Amino acid sequence: MSRFVYADNAATTSVSPEVLSAMLPYFGSEYGNPSSLYGLGRKSAEAIAEARAKIASLLGAKPNEIFFTSCGSESDNWAIKGAAHANMSKGKHIISTVYEHHAVLHTLDALKKDGFEVTLLEVDSEGLITPEQLEKAIRPDTILVAMMYANNEIGTILPIKELAEVAHAHKVPFFTDAVQAVGNIPIDVNDLGVDMLSLSGHKIHAPKGIGALYVKTGTRLHNLIDGGGQERRRRGGTENVAYIVGLAKALEIAIEQLPDMERIKKMRDRLAAEITKIPATRINGSMEHRLPGNLNVAFEFIEGESLILLLDMAGIAASTGSACSTASLEPSHVLLSIGLPHEKAHGSLRLTLSHENTDEDVDYILEKLPPIVARLREMSPLYNN
Amino acid sequence: MNYSAKVMDHFANPRNVGEIENPSAVGEVGNATCGDIMRIYLKIEDNIIVDVKFKTFGCGAAIATSSMATELIKGKSVDEALTLTNKAVVEALDGLPPVKLHCSVLAEEAVKTAINDYYKRNGIDKVVEINGHECDGDCSACGKQH
Numbered sequence: 001m002s003r004f005v006y007a008d009n010a011a012t013t014s015v016s017p018e019v020l021s022a023m024l025p026y027f028g029s030e031y032g033n034p035s036s037l038y039g040l041g042r043k044s045a046e047a048i049a050e051a052r053a054k055i056a057s058l059l060g061a062k063p064n065e066i067f068f069t070s071c072g073s074e075s076d077n078w079a080i081k082g083a084a085h086a087n088m089s090k091g092k093h094i095i096s097t098v099y100e101h102h103a104v105l106h107t108l109d110a111l112k113k114d115g116f117e118v119t120l121l122e123v124d125s126e127g128l129i130t131p132e133q134l135e136k137a138i139r140p141d142t143i144l145v146a147m148m149y150a151n152n153e154i155g156t157i158l159p160i161k162e163l164a165e166v167a168h169a170h171k172v173p174f175f176t177d178a179v180q181a182v183g184n185i186p187i188d189v190n191d192l193g194v195d196m197l198s199l200s201g202h203k204i205h206a207p208k209g210i211g212a213l214y215v216k217t218g219t220r221l222h223n224l225i226d227g228g229g230q231e232r233r234r235r236g237g238t239e240n241v242a243y244i245v246g247l248a249k250a251l252e253i254a255i256e257q258l259p260d261m262e263r264i265k266k267m268r269d270r271l272a273a274e275i276t277k278i279p280a281t282r283i284n285g286s287m288e289h290r291l292p293g294n295l296n297v298a299f300e301f302i303e304g305e306s307l308i309l310l311l312d313m314a315g316i317a318a319s320t321g322s323a324c325s326t327a328s329l330e331p332s333h334v335l336l337s338i339g340l341p342h343e344k345a346h347g348s349l350r351l352t353l354s355h356e357n358t359d360e361d362v363d364y365i366l367e368k369l370p371p372i373v374a375r376l377r378e379m380s381p382l383y384n385n
Numbered sequence: 386m387n388y389s390a391k392v393m394d395h396f397a398n399p400r401n402v403g404e405i406e407n408p409s410a411v412g413e414v415g416n417a418t419c420g421d422i423m424r425i426y427l428k429i430e431d432n433i434i435v436d437v438k439f440k441t442f443g444c445g446a447a448i449a450t451s452s453m454a455t456e457l458i459k460g461k462s463v464d465e466a467l468t469l470t471n472k473a474v475v476e477a478l479d480g481l482p483p484v485k486l487h488c489s490v491l492a493e494e495a496v497k498t499a500i501n502d503y504y505k506r507n508g509i510d511k512v513v514e515i516n517g518h519e520c521d522g523d524c525s526a527c528g529k530q531h
Contacts (some may be wrong), residue, residue, distance in 0.1 A: 131466060303420055305386070305444035306396070323420050324444035329484070331420070343417035364423060379402050380447065381424040381440040 005361045009293060010152055011319055012354035016205040023207075024250040026242035034239050035228065049250035049331045059197070059214060060188035060257050066233045067213045072179040072200030073103035073240050076212040078224040078235070079175045079196040080107045083144045084116055086220035087173070091141025092116045095134065097158075098230075099123055099337040100148050104177055108146075117141075125339045126286035127156030136171045137379075143309045145174045149181035149197075153321055153334040153350060154285030155294025157185065164193040173219060178202055179211075181368045184261065184291050193235030195219045197250075201243065206250035210243035248280070260355045265296060267293035267353055267362045272297075274366050278373055284335060284348060293353040296321075298335070298344045301377040301383040309347055310376070314368040321348040343382075389479035395449035400456050403438045414435060415491050421447040423495040427451060428505055432463050439495070443507025446485035453477050454456065463503065467513060469496055475522035 006014070012244045026047065032040030034048055048061070056063040067076045084094060098120045119137050121129050126243055134145065145167040150157045153384055164174040167235050175196040181187060183204035189197055196219060201210035215221055215234075227236015263285075272283060280300035297308070304320025321332025323346060331345035351365065377383040388396070415422040419452040421443030428436035437459050451510040453474050458466040471489035477483050481489060497513045504511045 192427070301442065303443050306448060309393075309396060309445045322444070323449075331418075341418075342420070346417075346420040379399070379440060380442040381413065381422050382442050 002315050003364055004317075004318050005357070005364050006320050007351040007353060007365060008110045008317045009354035009355065009357075010155075010207065010291075010350065012202045013205045013354055014356065016250065018253060019206050019246045019249045023242040023246040025205055025261035025367075026245055026299055030241070034241060035230070044239075047241055047245050048239055050312055054248045055212060055251055058251050059182075061214050062217065065189075065214055065217055065230065067215060067235055068239060068247070069211040069213055069235060070209055070240070072101075072177070072198055072278045073174050075130060075198030075200070075211045076101070076179075077107050078101040079198060079215075079221070080104065080144065080146055080212055081111065082221040082224055083175065083196070083219070083299045084111050084130055085222045088116075089291065091139075091143045093119070093139050093142045093148065094144045095121065095137050095142060096146045097123060097129060097148065098122045098233045099153075099334040100146070101152055101177060101179070104148065105333075109266060112131045121339050123156075126289070127151055127152055127154050127165075127284075127334075127338050128286060128289060129158060129164045131159065134166045135164050137267070138167070142170065142172050142265070147173055147174075149176045149178040149187075150184070150291050151285070151334060152180045154296045155180070155291035155352075156285045156289060157181065157289045159193065159199060159289075160194065161192050164195075168193065172374060180249055180291060182292065183251060183258075183274065184254075189214055191217070196221070201250060203248040204250045204254045206246045207243055208376045210240060210247045212247065218380055220369070251352065255357050259313060261292040264353050264355060264357070267359065268295050268351075268364045270362055271295050271353075271365060275369065278370055281373075282344075285338060291352075293357075295351045295353075296335075297349050298340060299347045299349065299373050299377075300344060301380045302373060303349055304346055306376055307347070307372065311368065316368060322346045322352065364368050386445070386482055386485075388449070388482070388514055391453075391477070391479040392449040392481065394445060394454075395452040395478065396445040397525050399439075399448055399452040401438050401452065401459070402440070404440065405436055405438050410499045410503035412495050412497070412502055414494045414498055415443070417442065420444070421488065421491060423447065423451050425451070425499045427499050427503060429463060434458050434461055434463065434466055442506045444485070446481055446488040447491065449478060449512045450474050450481070450492040451495070458496055463500055466496055468510060469493055505528065 032044040034045040053063045167174040173195040178197045179200045182199040195216045197214040200206040224235045284296040304322030305324040323331040323333045335345035405426040409426045413424040424440045426438045437455045439451040457499040471493040474489045
């Protein structure tokens with residue numbers, strides 16, 4: 001019996017059985033439109049209200065500060081475009097970082113075409129930025145700061161609380177893309193002090209196609225989708241009741257399981273310790289300020305797509321920042337941002353664990369990975385034993 | 386990435402991997418920045434390629450095209466090997482995804498570069514034209530627009 005190890009939980013996660021069973025009634029008997037006045041509709045409306053209240057309480061927010069969207073990218077687009085357009089009478093300058101997710105970077109590119117100016121702060125070799133960097137970048141016409149809570153490739157956790165304080169000292173609203181952070185580290189929006197925060201369901205064992213945006217009361221934000229009166233007239237479109245219920249259930253489970261992150265971190269650390277015994281291997285990004293399940297390493301002399309294909313044949317699902325795995329033929333902008341030369345970025349491997357992974361999974365990866373690296377190096381003209 | 390069964394076979398079980406001691410010629414193309422390098426070794430006797438080996442740093446398609454190109458020229462005369470086109474490599478592999486076509490160009494050029502090396506080593510006054518493109522990709526990594 002061949003084994004399958006899923007070690008790409010930053011890409012997506014399985015839908016947990018509890019989440020699925022919470023959702024199922026809304027695909028069956030509970031099909032009412034939440035906007036309808038009769039009982040069937042009201043039941044859907046109640047399910048949404050309950051999910052919203054639950055998510056709000058899990059994040060330390062108020063229910064009317066939670067808005068449901070179709071995904072993390074939509075939440076990112078809405079927060080950035082909505083805040084930019086709502087504040088453009090004050091200025092057109094936005095600050096972000098070079099290693100944001102493309103849902104943020106490409107949204108900023110779109111705004112540049114509308115005359116907005118964007119400053120992207122550089123990260124250091126660990127993937128970190130400092131509040132001082134932000135302080136220096138803020139201008140009188142800065143209207144928004146958008147910085148990810150945790151990086152999707154190297155797992156670096158930014159000091160969001162301190163960064164938000166700097167922005168607020170200048171009366172600039174602060175948005176964080178927390179898609180990778182939510183469910184992996186404790187989050188309280190009030191303690192963090194952010195004005196907006198995005199999250200995605202499929203990273204926390206809910207299905208693909210559901211996200212949310214936290215918008216602190218009083219935050220100026222234009223609508224992204226105009227339509228009916230849904231989401232307090234802020235985001236039109238008939239609500240995805242089943243998925244909203246699923247998201248709430250998934251977040252509830254994720255928060256309950258946060259203590260399990262210690263176990264996940266130990267597995268990750270064992271992987272890191274053993275994998276770096278392979279010569280000419282380095283860990284990408286900070287080990288100290290890092291998501292517990294994330295490991296990103298670069299193997300010199302080999303290319304990541306080959307590595308992923310051979311791992312796949314051995315029953316291990318993982319990902320790479322190699323250019324050859326993308327249509328753009330450009331290596332990961334995140335790995336380049338922390339100073340990796342192109343040839344090393346090509347040989348990167350990301351392993352991301354969830355609570356579903358076991359010590360046996362780690363054993364299996366450690367059994368299969370080193371010979372695969374050795375095999376590709378044997379084939380590589382760059383490698384001289 | 387959707388690779389054909391043939392590509393996956395040549396990637397998983399590449400033919401002719403390795404080096405040749407005292408080769409008649411060596412050709413290397415590509416660069417590490419772009420993410421692929423192919424080096425082809427030839428053993429040529431009486432104008433016939435009696436042995437060929439390769440070493441490749443690159444993606445699944447780069448390894449598979451190297452493997453297929455070496456298979457296609459093994460046992461052939463130098464002149465026959467020169468007729469190898471990237472298209473022939475792609476066809477023999479039952480196709481490549483469009484973004485990977487540059488790997489087949491690299492394979493053709495590695496063979497031609499090796500044959501140029503053979504001419505040079507043997508004082509043969511011929512130079513094979515290499516189309517001047519190393520790949521069909523448009524990656525800013527190597528600063529070229531192919």
